[in-house]
Amino acid sequence: MAKLLNMQGICKSFFGVEVLHNVDFSVDKGEVMALCGENGAGKSTLMKILAGIYIQDAGDVVFKGSIIPKNATPLEMHHLGLSMIHQELNLLNELTIAQNIFLRREPRTPAGFINFNKMNEDAAALLAKLGEKIDPRRKVRELKIAQKQMVEIAKAISFNVELLVMDEPTSVLTGKETTILFDLIGNLASQDIAVVYISHRLKEISDVCQKVTVLRDGYFVATKNVNEVTVKDIATLMVGREITESAVTDFTGDPDAVMLEVKNVTDHMLQDVGFKVRRGEILGFSGLVGAGRTELMEVIFGIRKPRTGQVFINGKPVAVRSAIDAIKSNLGFVTEDRKETGLVLCRDINENTNYVFWQKNKGMFKSRKVYTANTKKMIERLNIRCNSPAQNVSNLSGGNQQKVALAKWLVSGAKVLVMDEPTRGVDVGARQEIYRIIKELAAEGVAIVIVSSDLPEILTICERVIVMHEGRITGMLQSSELTESKVMYYATNV
Template identity: 40%
Template sequence: MGELLLHVEGVTKIYGSQKALDDVFFELYAGEVHCLVGENGAGKSTLIKILSGAISPDAGTIHILGKQKQFLTPREAIALGISTIYQDVELIDSLTVADNIFLGNERRSKIPGVVDSNTQFRKAREIMEKLNITIDERALVEHLSAAQKQTLQIVKALHSDAKILIMDEPTSSLGLEETRALMQLVKELAAKGIGIIYISHYLEEIFEIGDRITILKDGRYIGTHDVAQVDVNTVIRNMVGRDASIFFSREPVEIGEKQFEVNHFSYKDVVKDVSFYVRKGEVFGIGGLVGSGRTELAELIVGIERSEGGNMFLNGKMLDIHSPQDAIKQGICLITEDRKKFGLFGTRSVRENIALVHNEIAPTPFLNLAQEGTLVNSMIQKLQIAASSLEQNILHLSGGNQQKTVIARLLLSEATVFIFDEPTKGVDIGAKEEIYKLLVQLAQNGKSIIMISSDMPELISLSDRIGVMRHGELTHILPAHAAKEEELIKYFVGVQ
């Protein structure tokens, strides 16, 4: 191996009573592709945020190129040669390729305050030619493909003289050919002596380009293996091994006839000809990796996007949904994954957040404040929402109580189909169990539940059937009682 670029030892990060990282060890050498794997919540993102200076560890040391650090700031990380490419593209669409490469480090003309665009175009072309990249330096970023945008992020990182490149799920939004091209570029960068930390759920990629694999589980370091000396099954066992006591034990529910049906839904290249049904009282779980099309499918169902063909039926009646408002009025509601961005009205009270949908579908344009207060109080008691008053600002509640507030709002819609996208994301163990019990109660009341989850125990223990999404397709539907974590992960990553 080449020069030791990075040595992380004993790194710990604590949020409240939970250890996101617990005594983690990691090393990276020049010219190495070191893959970091683990389930959602294993601590991968926390570790790379520490290395990029976004957050500080509570314990441990970081050695970069022989310099010891207790923590890094983003400016220090960049100065030391660490560049991070996140899963979400961080480029400005309205600027050119060259402008994005030099953003924050523009080449100035002799006229004060004016950018020397011609020099930037020339330098950008020189950088990309060294990497055999053919993107037009004058093109607007908004006209680039997803693969070209990911490649441009790499060019931007290398322009800052990166010695360590961290890549977080770089192929999650790419097609097969685009993925191959990007992986070839990763190999070429490693051959030039750059140390690469590569994070991916797609284990076939890791075994193709990785030199070593480090496995994290529940915030703990499990081990590091040479890729040539380990197999997929061993990696999967190390990723998912856990005490079965964390599985929720739910009450059985009598399942009725088919109630909700989706036929041949497609959208661009992210959802491809998906069909399934959900019965009365059934929890239909949907699992898959980041970028598999799970959330996009939910958005098609409630009308955030429009399916390119296909249809839906509820109790035998064809639905005509063009917006989330239409969906709610026709009996379908979505509890979104990102509650702060799409689920909460942050400047408003608990009362307003809960009553919103009920007031929207009320037959009269006039508010009945007394009735509103009664309904909101009943939901607070039913869901045991811990709020000091109806008028308390929603952002002053805990994450679990915020989530229960969003659920309370949609319960007042009296919908028939409830779609939960990551229902317990960011909530504590106690709130998780309360949300689980609520899901089961809805099923007992004859509702149809669609639950999208990255939490494997949650998916297996709450679902009646589990649908597997991969690359936009619903590839498998299997009974949850017979599902095993290792089997599901193999379906998720395409390992048969």
């Protein structure tokens, strides 16, 4: 029997650099196929060719037994029965949920006007399938990232899909939302709908996929049955070497060397929150979506205005009323959404890397050589895969974009670095590189605060963990006490 999808000999180059080399990829009806590889391996590029976003230089895409024209548009691919949920969210913030789901396909009245009642009802029904009870009339800008992701999924399944591509679909979802998603994928597969599942969370693959295809540096490596390989096997295929993880230990630095202290922070969401982080310490913040972790970090960085609260740097009170104040106080903030708030995507690596450095040195002459040297140093230190410092950030893979978002704070010389979901959408190899950099920075005396929804990450990298629930701190654990069950106990406040 012919495959539902058969991609044959796919080649693709950007600016003379070949990123896909004669790649074959196939999926059967009702099959859930994982697609794995490091950032820059070519996963998203291959799927964007499938979705009609990119045009391959060579090779054929055969879908339902027919060769798809190379110039097929994404909308034409949708109508053929193929939808894709992208790693970077593609929603219009000023439109409602329903308007985003049915954009350019709005139901009409007999008179030709948009039937808003039916559109809202249909959107609510789609969200209900995902276990969401969000009002479809709400503006997308009002939603949290996890809710935006569910809207993306609802938009994808609103088409009569036969093949659904999911690029990092659980990167911002809670455990409950992830379980709902996995149930949905299983339901789709039972209806003979195929799913291509791109994820760096390798442990998820055995939960939801039957097969896994691995790419490395733009080449096909292998397709394996999931029940025949371990997570470590997949990681080794991805990077071409064995991955090892070191165990985290309790903080051994000076307990009195407090770099950052936060006292009595209260607003409409946060309730009398306070904590300390010491020089060279890696402090984690865990909790469910909506616990107030990101909101607390935004208060510290001057993005949100609390009703009460104080911030101290090296024991001295600082008035952080804006991001500029925070930068001047040697605070750094790697935000959870690099696309919206972490990078200027229309600018190059050099400009993004030096932006905060430039802000701190306004009025002081710095030659272009200084900026270029800063960038080259970061490219080498963080192993940023790019053609040159002049490459546009939008043309980098998600993991390399994240490295640039981190680089700008390293160049700025931040002494306290807050990292919100630092490895979201980052592959296993790049994740280890980021962990290495975090440990190096801590060894250099930087105080680091990590907000993460990835419990294994918290257990891997943090020396102490604070757990929040509904705007309050409900628990504090040393690394020697850390287990997933203990963190979840405090996160759910049972």
